[in-house]
Amino acid sequence: MTYRTLHALTCAALLAATPLAAAQPMNAEEFDAYTRGKTLYYGQSGQAYGVEEYKDDREVVWSFLDGECIEGRWYEDARGYICFVYEDDRLGPQCWQFFRAPGGGLTAIFEDDTAVPLYEAGESDEPMQCLGPEVGV
Template sequence: MALPHLMTALAIALVPSLAFAADGKPLDAAGFDARTVGKTITYFSGGEPYGVEQYLPGQRVIWAFTESECKEGRWFQAGEFICFDYRDNNGLQCWTFFDRPEGLMARFQGSPESEPLISLQESDKPLSCPGLNVGV
C-alpha cells in the first residue's frame, strides 16, 4: 500500500476517536455522583427536550422522557460508562458522561458520533411524578 493511501486510511480510522477525545475525560462513578446527586437535570438533544432525571442518594434515579411516565432505576459504573437499569424491556442504558462548561454532556454507548445529550436545566427540586412513591 502506498504511503499516501496508508496515511488516509489511518486518518479515517482515527476520526471517531479524535472527536471522542475532544470531549475530555469521562466522569467516573465518584465524579458522576458528586456532579449529580440531589439534582434534577433536564437533558436536550439537538436543541429539543429529551427527558428529565432526578438523581437520588445511593445511585438511585427517577427518569421520565418528556411527557412520559416516570421510571425508577439505579445506575452503576461499567468501565468508562455510567449504566442505568430501569428494570424494563429496554435493558441497560449506558452512557459516557463529561462535565463540560456548557453543562453535563452524555454520549450513548457505541455511538460517539451521535447527537449527545446536554444538560441545559438543573434544579434542586424533585421530579414531579404523580402516583410514584419514591420516598427519598
C-alpha cells in the same frame, strides 16, 4: 416552554457541539458527586429530551417529560461507562459516557456512539412531577 428554558437549550446545544475528544469521561465518583441530589434536564439537538432525578445510593427517577416516571439505578461498568437499569428492564442497561462540558454542565454520549449526544439543559431544585401510569376505567 419559557424563554429561560429555550435560552438554556440553545446555549447547551452550542456547547454540546464542542469536541469531546480531548476530554476524559467522568468516573462513578465524579458522576455521583456532580449529580447526587440534583434534578437535571437534558436536551438533544436543541429540543427538550428528558429529566432525571439523582438520589442517594445511585437511585434515579427518569421521565421523557410526559409525566410518566420510571425508577432505576446506575452503576459504572468494567469499561468505565455509567449504566442505568430501570424497573421495567425492557431495554436492559443503557450505558453512557458523561463529560463535563467546557461552559458547564454535562454532555452524554450513548455507548454505541451513533446517537446525537445529550446535554444538560437545566437544573431544578424542585422534585419531578410524576403523574404515574395512565389511569382509566
